[in-house]
Amino acid sequence: MARAAQIKVPATYMRGGTSKGVFFRLEDLPVAAQIPGAARDAFLLRVIGSPDPYGKHTDGMGGATSSTSKTVILAPSTQPEHDVDYLFGQVAIDKAFIDWSGNCGNLTAAVGAFAIESGLVAAERIPRNGVCAVRIWQANIGKTIVAHVPIADGQVQETGDFELDGVTFPAAEVQIEFMDPAAGDGALFPTGNTVDELEVPGIGTLRATLINAGIPTIFVNAEDIGYSGTELQEAINGDSERLAFFETLRAHGALRMGLVERIEEATQRQHTPKIAFVAPARPYTTSSGKTVNADEVDLLVRALSMGKLHHAMMGTAAVAIGTAAAIPGTLVSDAAGGGERNAVRFGHPSGILRVGAEASRQGGCWRVTKAVMSRSARVLMEGWVRVPGDAF
Missing domain, CATH: 3.10.310.10 (Diaminopimelate Epimerase; Chain A, domain 1)
Structure with a gap:
């Protein structure tokens, strides 16, 4: 034939x-x-x-x-x-x-x-x-x-x-500027809150920052889900139960953010939203064996992409991190020590990344004009x- x-x-x-x-x-x-x-x-x-x-x-x-x-x-x-x-x-x-x-x-x-x-x-x-x-x-x-x-x-x-x-x-x-990175009508926080109480059946209620900058992202505290923020891929990606746990959180976060109308629809948009967990700065060893000291970073962040812990950090999620860090009251800002800032250094599984963001309060709502980072x-x-x- x-x-x-x-x-x-x-x-x-x-x-x-x-x-x-x-x-x-x-x-x-x-x-x-x-x-x-x-x-x-x-x-x-x-x-x-x-x-x-x-x-x-x-x-x-x-x-x-x-x-x-x-x-x-x-x-x-x-x-x-x-x-x-x-x-x-x-x-x-x-x-x-x-x-x-x-x-x-x-x-x-x-x-x-x-x-x-x-x-x-x-x-x-x-x-x-x-x-x-x-x-x-x-x-x-x-x-x-x-x-x-x-x-x-x-x-x-x-x-x-x-x-x-x-x-x-x-x-x-290569320096990259993400201009007005909030999606849609410019609402950084789809629920209007810097922190929400996210109810997840079978898991409980977790504090979460739901932000729409760079890419829709759900942030939770590492401590609230049993982590330290120093985890590498092998600590999570081989555990099917924990991966299912994160996917459940992601699906309910997507529903709360208005990205899907039904929980089942979350499986048809695996790329968004992202889910990440944050923790205060502490020393850890990267996947390459390098030591990151607590004074080298402002906080630690681990993020999942397409159902697995990312080996470093997605660029769009870095925009979300930088934006959330610039706005007092978010879980990201709190993990970094609170207050307003225009740049943040965070530790990820492969090392350190710095991202800047320009955020301001306009008409009672937060708005970010741009986020900046360097790549190659x-x-x-x-x-x-x-x-x-x-x-x-």
């Missing part, structure tokens, strides 16, 4: 922050995949190698973790005063499912470089030497992000001495990906 031949599609494999993903220009995708829908999802699932019941992504470009099962589609921007439209897809590992409900802050660091190298940024905006401010429209959440990409001799400068905990080798620093990015491979022609 005749079989469909493989097709090849131009693609670039890039690291951005502590994530990796397959990048495409919209115009390079197969025609059927150039519009949202089943064909696009099926194509991208086959590129990544999902669903994979073995959890390895052996037959695709994915890395079988939430940090490495990602796809990006870029196109000339449809928005005034922007360079590029950025659409992010978080690919499930063991399910035929792509979550389009949120952004990837880490891969945002690579979007600017890819846009420049792909001709999506006007040549007159790129200096011979210096920094190019790439104006990104984040299409998943409808927000503006500005990536400050270093340029040397007219080309993106990828190498450098900027070190990012969670990434093995140094690279060039690098092209790992470029050329074509191949998929069976009948896969989508």
